[in-house]
Amino acid sequence: MTMVSRVKPDLEFIKELQQVGGENVKKCFQCATCSVVCPLSPMDKSFPRKEMIWAQWGLKDKLVNDIDMWLCHKCGQCSEMCPRGAKPGELMAALRNMAYRNLTGPSFLGKWMSSIKHLPKLIAIPAIIYLIIWFITGSICGSAFPLKDGHVEYSLIFPGDYTIDPIFGLAAIFVIWSFYKGIMRLKEVFDTQPKTFVVGYTRPKTIWHALYEVIKDEVLTHKKFKDCGEEEDDQLKFKGHLTLFYGFAALFVVTAIVAFTHWAGRILPFFHMGYPMPLYNPVKLLANVGAILLIIGLINLTKRRLNESKKDASTYYDWYLLGLIWVVALSGILSEVLRWANIAGLAYLAYYIHLVSVFMLIAYLPWSKLGHLVYRVFALAYARMIGRVSTEVDEQKNKLFVI
Numbered sequence: 001m002t003m004v005s006r007v008k009p010d011l012e013f014i015k016e017l018q019q020v021g022g023e024n025v026k027k028c029f030q031c032a033t034c035s036v037v038c039p040l041s042p043m044d045k046s047f048p049r050k051e052m053i054w055a056q057w058g059l060k061d062k063l064v065n066d067i068d069m070w071l072c073h074k075c076g077q078c079s080e081m082c083p084r085g086a087k088p089g090e091l092m093a094a095l096r097n098m099a100y101r102n103l104t105g106p107s108f109l110g111k112w113m114s115s116i117k118h119l120p121k122l123i124a125i126p127a128i129i130y131l132i133i134w135f136i137t138g139s140i141c142g143s144a145f146p147l148k149d150g151h152v153e154y155s156l157i158f159p160g161d162y163t164i165d166p167i168f169g170l171a172a173i174f175v176i177w178s179f180y181k182g183i184m185r186l187k188e189v190f191d192t193q194p195k196t197f198v199v200g201y202t203r204p205k206t207i208w209h210a211l212y213e214v215i216k217d218e219v220l221t222h223k224k225f226k227d228c229g230e231e232e233d234d235q236l237k238f239k240g241h242l243t244l245f246y247g248f249a250a251l252f253v254v255t256a257i258v259a260f261t262h263w264a265g266r267i268l269p270f271f272h273m274g275y276p277m278p279l280y281n282p283v284k285l286l287a288n289v290g291a292i293l294l295i296i297g298l299i300n301l302t303k304r305r306l307n308e309s310k311k312d313a314s315t316y317y318d319w320y321l322l323g324l325i326w327v328v329a330l331s332g333i334l335s336e337v338l339r340w341a342n343i344a345g346l347a348y349l350a351y352y353i354h355l356v357s358v359f360m361l362i363a364y365l366p367w368s369k370l371g372h373l374v375y376r377v378f379a380l381a382y383a384r385m386i387g388r389v390s391t392e393v394d395e396q397k398n399k400l401f402v403i
C-alpha cells in the first residue's frame with residue numbers, strides 16, 4: 001500500500017524567514033546549480049538546494065534542525081550562479097539569523113535585535129545606566145568633566161571598581177549562561193542528525209578533539225573564507241574577518257591582563273601597572289595593534305558589505321553588527337586621543353559612548369551575528385563528529401583533508 005505523507009507548511013515561519021533575508025525563496029525551481037557550485041557542500045544531501053525547497057514548503061522543523069546552515073560561509077557563489085535570482089546564500093544566512101534570535105532566552109532580546117525599530121531600546125539600557133553613574137560621580141567630583149593634575153582621568157567619573165568591573169562582570173556571566181543554554185539547544189537538535197561514513201575520514205573521538213581540530217584548522221586560519229573564492233569580494237571577506245578576529249583577540253588579551261593586574265595588584269603590589277599606561281608599555285602597544293587590526297578589518301568588511309548592498313544582499317542584521325563595531329573602535333581611539341589632548345568635555349563623552357557600545361557588543365552577543373563565534377564553531381565541531389564534512393585529497397601528501 002502506498003503511504004501518503006502530508007506536508008504541513010508553517011506560513012508564519014515562511015513570513016518570518018522572508019523578513020530576515022529569505023524573501024526570494026519562492027523563485028527557486030530546483031535546478032540544483034547552487035549545490036553544484038557550492039565549494040563547501042558535502043556530496044551527500046548537499047546544500048543549499050534542499051533548504052530552498054524546505055523553505056518553500058514551510059518545513060520549519062527540518063530547517064531549524066539543519067546543521068548545514070552552519071557549514072555555509074556565505075561566499076555568495078550559489079546566489080551569483082542561480083539562474084532564477086533566488087539567492088540561496090541569503091536564505092542560509094537568514095536561517096542563521098533566525099537561529100541567533102531563537103536559540104536562547106530572553107526572547108524579547110532576540111526580537112529587539114531583529115529590527116531597527118527596537119534599536120533605541122537596546123541603546124537605552126546601557127546609556128541610562130552610565131548616565132546615572134556619570135550624574136552621581138559628577139556631583140561627588142563637583143564637575144561632570146573633571147581634570148586631575150591637568151589630566152583627563154576617566155576613573156574619576158567611571159570608577160572601574162564600582163561601575164565598570166561589576167557591570168561588565170555581570171554582563172559576561174549573563175552572556176556565558178546564555179551561550180551555554182544556546183549550545184545545549186543546538187546539541188539537542190544535532191543529536192537527531194544521522195552519522196555519515198566518509199571513505200578515508202576518521203571522525204574525532206570526542207567533541208573536545210573536534211573542537212581542537214576546528215580551532216586549529218579553521219578558526220585560526222579562516223581557511224573556509226579563503227576557500228570561498230578568488231574574487232575581490234571573497235578576498236575582502238577573508239581579510240576582513242581574519243584581521244577583525246585577531247584585532248578582537250589582541251583586545252581580549254589586553255582586557256584580561258588589565259583586569260588581572262588591577263585586582264591582583266591590590267594584594268600583591270608587584271602586579272600593579274599604574275594608570276594611565278605610557279605609550280611604550282607592551283600592553284598599551286598590544287592594545288593599539290588590536291585597534292589598528294580592528295580598523296583594517298572594518299574597512300574591508302564595510303567595502304564588501306557596500307558591494308553586497310548594491311546586489312541587495314545585506315540586511316539590518318549585517319549592518320547592525322558592523323556599525324556597532326565601528327562605534328566601539330572609533331570611540332575607543334577617540335577616548336585615547338582626546339585624553340592625550342586633554343579636551344575634557346569631548347574625552348568624557350567619547351569614553352561614555354565607548355562604554356555604551358562595548359556593553360551592547362558584549363551583553364547582546366548571543367543574539368547578534370557575532371554569536372557565530374560560538375555557535376558556528378560548535379556546529380563545525382559537531383559536523384566533524386558525525387562525518388558531515390566535505391573532503392578533498394591532497395595528492396602530494398597522499399592524504400585526505402576536510403575542506
Ligand code: SF4
Binds near residue numbers: 030032082083086088
Ligand atoms: S536556488 Fe537557484 S540554483 Fe538553487 S536550485 Fe533553486 S533555482 Fe536552482
Ligand code: SF4
Binds near residue numbers: 037047075
Ligand atoms: S553561500 Fe557559499 S558556502 Fe553558502 S551555500 Fe552558497 S556557495 Fe555554499
